[in-house]
Amino acid sequence: MSDLATTPVAAAPPARAAVRRAAIGQGALRIGLPLAFAAAVLGAWELLVRLYAVPEVILPAPSAVAARLVSAWPFLLTHAVPTTLEALGGFLLAAALGTALAVLLAYSRLARLALYPNVVFFQLIPKIALAPLFIVWLGIGSTSRLAFSLFIGFFPVVIATATGLAAAPPEMLRLCRAYSASPWQVFTAVRFPYALPFVFSGLKIAVTFAIIGVIVGEFITAQAGLGYLILFAASQAETALILAAIAALCVVGLALYGLVALAERLVLARYGHR
Amino acid sequence: MAIALRGVRKTYKSDHGPVEAVAGVSFDVADGEFVSLLGPSGCGKSTLLMMLAGLEAPSAGHLAVGGQPVAGPRRDAGLVFQDATLLPWLSARENVLFPIRMMRLREEAYRERADRLLATVGLRDFASRRPAQLSGGMRQRVALCRALIHDPAFLLMDEPFSALDAITRDEMGLVLLDLWERSQEPGRRKTGVFITHSIREALLLSDRVLVMGRRPSVLTADVPVPFPRPRAPGVQDTPEFTAIVARLRGMIEHNLRDAA
Structure with a gap:
């Protein structure tokens, strides 16, 4: 009886680990995505300044x-x-x-x-x-x-x-x-x-x-x-x-x-x- | 200590002129008696309770507790509201001890009593939890313990279970019944006033049920409850219980028809 009752609970840990993995993934996305976006903007800035040879007085790279x-x-x-x-x-x-x-x-x-x-x-x-x-x-x-x-x-x-x-x-x-x-x-x-x-x-x-x-x-x-x-x-x-x-x-x-x-x-x- | 009300009225000022919340209510509650005020929401029952607690003054009439007129807040009253109103940053135990702190009494002297009360309502293992970690019913149990911590002579309760779901509510009725019957020590009996719009709840808990009409509230009936104490939960399934429920419902419906 008690074995039967605990079966669903015993099945829970893998599910919980999956939830935790998903949470970590969410966290990485929440921190990584804005950083990646900022890096992309800086990269584009650097590239455009070099490509169009913008004078440093106007906009330095x-x-x-x-x-x-x-x-x-x-x-x-x-x-x-x-x-x-x-x-x-x-x-x-x-x-x-x-x-x-x-x-x-x-x-x-x-x-x-x-x-x-x-x-x-x-x-x-x-x-x-x-x-x-x-x-x-x-x-x-x-x-x-x-x-x-x-x-x-x-x-x-x-x-x-x-x-x-x-x-x-x-x-x-x-x-x-x-x-x-x-x-x-x-x-x-x-x-x-x-x-x-x-x-x-x-x-x-x-x-x-x-x-x-x-x-x-x-x-x-x-x-x-x-x-x-x-x-x-x-x-x-x-x-x-x-x-x-x-x-x-x-x-x-x-x-x-x-x-x-x-x-x-x-x-x-x-x-x-x- | 007994409670006596004679022609108590309460009128509020509003933008549309004066509003009468309580219109001339007179009744008595004997020492050690548990009385329910039964009526529809918004019929001035809460105002009546606030006046009994000394938190509001009546506009007219006379209100006495233990033979003395009520002149201000009374320390010998325990209060329970519809919402548990616990401080969210305190543990259940600290919330129970809150009145002791506010009354500037020694907290250590009451700590054991707080734990005993929490154990009585089945919260022994939850004394260190904060309200956010407790269910609605558990929070209201903490509020009950808080009202009883200083061993008050009166317990004043304003629809304490009406914000709970139906199952929890039935359970809380039995918790309060048990707590009440245990706390009635000979020689030091508490007097209880319980406001509710649940007929069954009123009947289960009370020695007497007072039926109130629509706002401005007046008393329309005074019904003694014949079931002996201590009461078992099974009392609710007896034909007498069902018969009184039907009688009280008839009175309330009659009041509503009259008001309409």
Whole structure:
């Protein structure tokens, strides 16, 4: 009887292995296909530039950009440092102040009525246009770039966190009230953990915005930084250097985004919904 | 502790003027009694329960528990909602202990009780699982344990099984029946109020069934349940059970005809 009953189960492992193989195949496809596509685009670019002998000032071949990347490496690194630090600083300040304002909006009806429509308004306007004002107010040093980076990273954090703080199910909050939980307990045990997935989606937007803020600031006025280097290389018609600086910028952007994504993984492993 | 309601009304403000959810309800629940409020969905039963829990104030009338008027949330009540409302990042055991944490009591003192409650409802091996790893019925069992963790004098349940499938629902009725009859220790009997729109569920679990009409809700009948305790699942197959089910269904249909 028991033999009969276990027969289908015993037959299952090969099927499960097949499922796993299929999953690995899917994973390889998901990673391999975009990489293959990117490689194909680079290959076509290289081929077309050589075939039509495009002048390097207009469009250098990927191989020329790679060569410039290697030769200008120490130089790029020097310029990447202020850009990275200012973006990181702007992002951290945006995260701290944005979360603080979102908490205020969640807990004060008066603050919500007065401020929230204005926050949404600022979220919608093209904030890049305000960058020169920050230079006028705060000078040409790194303070103005930090402040501008904070300014544009701030709004996505506020809006995402405020939305998240309203996401706790009303019955859960009712339950807390029934057990006479303090507002602080409700915040730390229920409302903030429920908001975390929203907070992180806001932070991921903010970190990319913070880098854009610093680059725009460097475009306007700076003596160092990758934005400054791009503008400088453009004035010298050093197109390969522009592209090499952009590649370095991509690395900075990916690294900062990766840090936030890693933090998200760690936090949501504890406070996720699975 | 006994519950007494006298002319309790609840009116909500809405865009279309005031809406009456409960229109003058009076009834009593004796100490240690399990009473079901039976009526169609949206007849103000939930509002009544929220007022009993002290989470909403009545617009008029008088509401007393243990002889004292209800003035705010009561710690001696256990609550179960239609949805299990568990915190997704806590294990079943941590969810059961959640009220202890919120009431700022010592969690260690209740850990053993939490495990005992989970074992009673058949979740001994699931205490460390998170809600996403449990079925709907299991989640609702966790919610039942959570409501009982601080040994409350009242258990207030708002359609706790109506989101479950029919088979799980029947099973949960028996789980609650067992849990209830075990927890009725002499000298410390709990009082239960159970909201449902299932006639059979009300009959299986209760000492008395109160039938409610359409919104704004009023009480239309008070039917004592004659089956002795402890009850066996087989009670549902007796002719008396079927006869009372038919009588109650007749009353509810009569109410609906009147409202139409």
